[in-house]
Every structure is written in structure tokens, then in C-alpha cells.
Amino acid sequence: MRWKCKFKKQDNLLIENHLALYPHSLDINKVVRDDLDKCVAFLPYCAKPLGEHECPTSDKVNNRKNQKCIKVSGGKCDVPCSLGEMVDVLVKHGFKKDQIFIIDRDSNLFPWLQQKRKEGYEYFMPGTGCKYGVSYAIDYIGKKLGYKGCIAFVDDYCSQDKDNGVCKCMNDYLGMEGIDKGKRTKMHKETIILMDRILSGNYHNMVDVPHKSPNTNENPSST
Numbered sequence: 147m148r149w150k151c152k153f154k155k156q157d158n159l160l161i162e163n164h165l166a167l168y169p170h171s172l173d174i175n176k177v178v179r180d181d182l183d184k185c186v187a188f189l190p191y192c193a194k195p196l197g198e199h200e201c202p203t204s205d206k207v208n209n210r211k212n213q214k215c216i217k218v219s220g221g222k223c224d225v226p227c228s229l230g231e232m233v234d235v236l237v238k239h240g241f242k243k244d245q246i247f248i249i250d251r252d253s254n255l256f257p258w259l260q261q262k263r264k265e266g267y268e269y270f271m272p273g274t275g276c277k278y279g280v281s282y283a284i285d286y287i288g289k290k291l292g293y294k295g296c297i298a299f300v301d302d303y304c305s306q307d308k309d310n311g312v313c314k315c316m317n318d319y320l321g322m323e324g325i326d327k328g329k330r331t332k333m334h335k336e337t338i339i340l341m342d343r344i345l346s347g348n349y350h351n352m353v354d355v356p357h358k359s360p361n362t363n364e365n366p367s368s369t
């Protein structure tokens with residue numbers, strides 16, 4: 147993962163707030179300025195709320211594992227949800243429903259990305275996942291399909307809840323492809339704030355952005 151994203155060459159402000167560029171040399175301001183209409187975003191179902199709060203699109207059979215989000219469909223949802231907050235940011239910056247994909251499984255995401263590439267989309271902004279998901283996907287999304295973009299990493303919803311946090315190994319991750327195993331992840335507030343700034347074209351002027359996500363036990367650079 148570390149070498150795929152060249153973490154050593156990444157901006158520390160991005161890394162500390164769970165974001166990385168792919169490739170590391172990507173001129174993100176240029177993308178935002180010239181090509182925002184060529185961007186898609188994907189966000190994982192495991193960042194939908196569970197337990198304390200429940201995603202209204204969950205059902206008894208597949209739980210959270212579907213491509214639905216009320217906000218992506220243009221509706222209102224008041225359930226506290228980091229995925230929904232990221233959707234708010236994307237919609238605010240002009241992303242349309244067909245530019246946002248809630249990943250229920252990689253086997254659905256990859257054909258969608260292939261189709262979007264044929265339609266002329268070139269960037270993921272952001273592509274979101276745990277370090278295992280991103281590591282697994284980047285070869286296909288980056289190398290095979292030729293996408294570039296910004297990666298947002300999910301973290302544990304609660305760092306004390308060791309049993310239900312982000313996937314701890316590749317098998318864990320592949321198990322999530324089959325069923326919703328109840329893992330509770332989230333995007334940090336700082337990640338979302340920073341993504342908002344990036345999409346505003348202000349990547350180099352972020353002096354007031356907090357420099358470190360709190361309660362972090364999953365730094366993407368640790369693998």
C-alpha cells in the first residue's frame with residue numbers, strides 16, 4: 147500500500163487526515179479547476195451507520211449491503227453518518243447521482259467504473275475504502291482502467307471496539323464482499339473537511355484545517 151501510493155512523497159497534511167493522491171504527483175487543483183465534470187466518487191457501505199444509529203436503507207436480509215443512500219438519490223436524511231456527510235460535500239460541489247457509487251461489493255464497483263471510463267470519466271474524487279480495499283482495487287482502477295484521483299481512507303467507528311472495526315487482514319476484507327459482517331467504519335470529520343477544501347480548489351491554502359484526526363488508530367501509512 148505504502149509504495150503503491152508513494153506515501154513518503156505525499157503531502158503530510160493529506161496523510162495525517164487519511165487522504166492520499168494517486169499518483170502522488172497528481173495536480174489536484176488542476177483537476178478541480180478543469181475536469182471536475184470528469185470525476186466520479188465511490189464510498190463503501192461499511193461506512194453506513196450501524197448500532198447506535200441505523201441507515202434507513204438497511205434491510206433484514208442484506209443489512210447495509212446495498213447501493214442505496216437517500217442523500218445520493220436527492221432526498222434528506224438526518225441520521226448521523228460520515229458517508230452521508232461526504233455525500234453532502236460531493237453534492238455541494240456539483241456531483242450528480244450518477245457520479246457517486248455506494249460500493250456494496252467490488253464485483254459491482256469494477257464494471258461501473260469501467261462503464262464510467264467509457265463515458266469519459268477520468269478521476270476518482272474521492273475513492274474511499276480501508277487500506278486493504280484500496281490496495282486491492284488500485285491495480286484495477288488505477289493501472290488497468292487508468293483512473294487517477296484522491297483516496298479517502300476509512301477508520302474504525304470506535305477505536306475501543308476492536309471486534310467490529312475496519313478489516314484487519316485481506317481475508318477479513320474479502321469476507322465483507324459476501325455479507326455485511328457488521329464492521330463499523332467511518333470517514334473522519336477532518337477527512338471530509340479537507341475533501342471539501344480540495345473540491346473548492348483550495349488545496350494549498352488550508353492553514354486552519356486541523357492537522358491530525360483524533361482517535362486515530364489506523365494510519366493508512368502503517369502498511
Ligand code: SF4
Nearest residue numbers: 201215216223227230
Ligand atoms: S446518509 Fe445515506 S448512508 Fe447515511 S444513513 Fe442516511 S441513507 Fe444511510
